[in-house]
Amino acid sequence: MKPTPILGLVALLALFAFASCKKNYTCTCTTVVGASSVNVTHSIDNAYMSDAKTSCNNYQDQANNSLPGGTTCHL
Numbered sequence: 001m002k003p004t005p006i007l008g009l010v011a012l013l014a015l016f017a018f019a020s021c022k023k024n025y026t027c028t029c030t031t032v033v034g035a036s037s038v039n040v041t042h043s044i045d046n047a048y049m050s051d052a053k054t055s056c057n058n059y060q061d062q063a064n065n066s067l068p069g070g071t072t073c074h075l
Helices: 003-019 049-066
Strands: 023-033 036-047 070-074
Touching (some): 036 049, 049 070
C-alpha cells in the first residue's frame, strides 16, 4: 500500500478543519479628513473569515455614509 494517497487525504482534511474554524478578528478603519486622519478598531469576535470581512466592509460603508472625509477599513 502506498502512503502518499493517505498522507494527501490527511493533509486535505486538516486544511478543511483549520479553514472553517471561528476566530476573533480586528477591523481597522482609517478616516481621512483634509490633512488629518483617525484610526478606529472594531473587534469582531467568534466569526468566520468571510463574515468578518462582511462586517468590516459594513463598518466602512457606515462610516462613509455618516462621517465627513473618506474611510477605508481592513482586517
